[in-house]
Amino acid sequence: MKTKTPSKLEKIIRAGHLAVTSECGPPRGSDAEAITKKAEMIKDHVDAINVTDNQTSMTRLSSLASCIHLKLMGLEPTLQMVTRDRNRIALQSDILGAASFDIYNILCLSGDHQQFGDSPTGQNVFDLDSMQLVQTVKLMRDEGKFLGGDEIKRPPKMFIGAAANPFADPFEIRVPRLAKKVAAGAEFIQTQCIYNLEKFELWMKLVRDRGLHEKVAILAGVTPFKTAGMAKYMKNRVPGMDVPDEVVKRMADVPKEKQADEGINICVETIQRLKECEGVRGFHVMAIEWEEKVPEIVERSGLYPRPVLKTDN
Amino acid sequence: MIVAKQKPVEEIIEEAKEYDKILLAGCNECVTVCEAGGKKEVAVLASALRMYFMNQGKDLKIDEVTLERQCDHEYLEEIRNTIDQYDAVISLACGVGVQFMAEKYMQMPILPGVDTCFMGVTEERGVWTERCQGCGQCVLAKTGGICPVSRCAKRLFNGPCGGSTKGCCEINKDLLCGWQLIVDRLTELGRLEDYEKLAPIKDWSTERAGGPRKVIREDVRL
Numbered sequence: 448m449k450t451k452t453p454s455k456l457e458k459i460i461r462a463g464h465l466a467v468t469s470e471c472g473p474p475r476g477s478d479a480e481a482i483t484k485k486a487e488m489i490k491d492h493v494d495a496i497n498v499t500d501n502q503t504s505m506t507r508l509s510s511l512a513s514c515i516h517l518k519l520m521g522l523e524p525t526l527q528m529v530t531r532d533r534n535r536i537a538l539q540s541d542i543l544g545a546a547s548f549d550i551y552n553i554l555c556l557s558g559d560h561q562q563f564g565d566s567p568t569g570q571n572v573f574d575l576d577s578m579q580l581v582q583t584v585k586l587m588r589d590e591g592k593f594l595g596g597d598e599i600k601r602p603p604k605m606f607i608g609a610a611a612n613p614f615a616d617p618f619e620i621r622v623p624r625l626a627k628k629v630a631a632g633a634e635f636i637q638t639q640c641i642y643n644l645e646k647f648e649l650w651m652k653l654v655r656d657r658g659l660h661e662k663v664a665i666l667a668g669v670t671p672f673k674t675a676g677m678a679k680y681m682k683n684r685v686p687g688m689d690v691p692d693e694v695v696k697r698m699a700d701v702p703k704e705k706q707a708d709e710g711i712n713i714c715v716e717t718i719q720r721l722k723e724c725e726g727v728r729g730f731h732v733m734a735i736e737w738e739e740k741v742p743e744i745v746e747r748s749g750l751y752p753r754p755v756l757k758t759d760n
Numbered sequence: 761m762i763v764a765k766q767k768p769v770e771e772i773i774e775e776a777k778e779y780d781k782i783l784l785a786g787c788n789e790c791v792t793v794c795e796a797g798g799k800k801e802v803a804v805l806a807s808a809l810r811m812y813f814m815n816q817g818k819d820l821k822i823d824e825v826t827l828e829r830q831c832d833h834e835y836l837e838e839i840r841n842t843i844d845q846y847d848a849v850i851s852l853a854c855g856v857g858v859q860f861m862a863e864k865y866m867q868m869p870i871l872p873g874v875d876t877c878f879m880g881v882t883e884e885r886g887v888w889t890e891r892c893q894g895c896g897q898c899v900l901a902k903t904g905g906i907c908p909v910s911r912c913a914k915r916l917f918n919g920p921c922g923g924s925t926k927g928c929c930e931i932n933k934d935l936l937c938g939w940q941l942i943v944d945r946l947t948e949l950g951r952l953e954d955y956e957k958l959a960p961i962k963d964w965s966t967e968r969a970g971g972p973r974k975v976i977r978e979d980v981r982l
């Protein structure tokens with residue numbers, strides 16, 4: 448199948464393989480090793496590595512600089528970009544910056560509100576929202592134009608991604624919202640962490656009913672719990688997260704020293720079940736500050752070895 | 761209306777302590793309705809200040825006046841003949857009134873007595889909430905009459921974000937999610953299909969971003 452970009456992630460998806468992506472959070476300091484070490488741990492087990500953009504509004508080493516570090520290691524980064532902190536000038540400028548290093552994947556997000564992070568008294572920007580950022584990247588790539596209408600010399604070539612949260616409210620709008628993102632130009636979707644499988648499968652059914660699974664590659668998001676406390680925290684404290692009681696109970700019912708293993712088991716079982724879900728085209732494994740577990744999760748889920756592309760360009 | 765809240769009296773004292781003769785000026789419009797700067801609040805603040813400075817052994821003269829509006833030349837002119845008796849004015853009007861008075865009476869220090877907050881409504885007695893940020897290009901026709909600029913914490917034009925939970929915004933469980941409200945209204949109106957129309961990228965030049973704004977109506981100018 449024809450690809451629109453040189454993205455390895457795009458090629459793997461279009462070739463019909465289940466894709467595997469993961470992510471690295473940049474450090475709260477300028478030591479690049481913090482990111483390159485994490486990438487070393489996971490690089491053979493994933494097709495692309497997302498770098499988060501000041502996630503939860505905590506100031507960190509920039510996503511773009513981190514992506515460049517990964518690119519220089521010969522890896523395939525996915526630039527996460529939130530519209531919270533930059534206006535349309537800065538967004539387009541950073542997209543070009545990424546393109547100048549041949550970064551081929553972008554994930555367009557609005558971003559958590561700044562009140563969650565270390566700068567609750569700061570301004571936010573939200574000049575564009577996430578869908579409009581998707582449109583912007585598409586315009587820059589496909590028409591070679593800036594939002595202002597001028598021509599771009601050497602336009603960016605980026606596989607365009609967006610996020611979807613099947614668990615946020617109102618539920619009835621979640622599939623229409625995906626349809627909107629697809630209409631805006633999203634080509635792959637990484638979902639919120641999935642713990643409520645029934646609800647996710649219902650969402651996927653509605654996605655299939657509208658044929659959206661054929662227009663966009665949905666990568667199911669998974670995050671292993673390290674402890675029962677983390678499961679409870681995510682259930683009660685993280686907006687838009689749906690952790691069913693039985694999952695929290697399952698974690699709480701095993702002794703403390705076994706909880707990490709149980710968390711991995713739940714994660715692997717989730718992937719195995721969702722491999723059978725029509726329209727799921729891969730997995731986004733977010734092992735937060737637990738990157739060393741990604742290889743095990745990928746292997747036990749039967750997603751290893753990763754496909755090797757014939758012509759890698 | 762423009763909603764304001766009273767400044768902490770300590771802050772007002774700090775600003776006012778260097779003056780001996782002060783005029784406290786209320787406004788009969790918005791700040792009266794939101795109970796921050798009308799006649800009643802002027803009287804309460806005046807007694808608080810008198811009491812405080814009396815205890816400090818300071819002889820302070822405070823007079824009270826409440827103008828019909830402080831955002832119109834006509835009413836601000838009413839104090840032209842008396843204002844020179846004072847060393848300073850504490851205006852309990854919104855920031856608009858304070859400034860208009862300052863522009864008019866160039867040599868008089870005009871101190872703000874309220875913190876001006878937003879354009880909003882009286883949701884119930886004692887509770888005021890925001891409804892509009894004056895973006896200069898109203899989109900309410902497309903969003904079921906609910907404003908995505910003022911009622912979504914991220915000003916999303918294609919919301920709701922992934923943090924919307926049980927009708928509330930991700931930033932605060934006591935704050936309704938503007939996009940939940942939009943979806944609810946579109947549903948009531950039988951126009952949920954409008955939700956799927958992508959909202960175009962906003963022209964923010966008519967908003968604060970474009971610099972201080974001006975509206976001119978040639979046909980009504982004198």
Ligand code: SF4
Pocket residue numbers: 891892893894895896897898899900907908909910
């Ligand atoms: S769209 Fe603009 S003008 Fe209309 S209510 Fe919202 S902020 Fe006010």
Ligand code: SF4
Pocket residue numbers: 911912913914915916919920921922923924925928929930931936937938939940
């Ligand atoms: S939860 Fe609703 S109101 Fe809050 S930022 Fe998200 S869409 Fe906007």
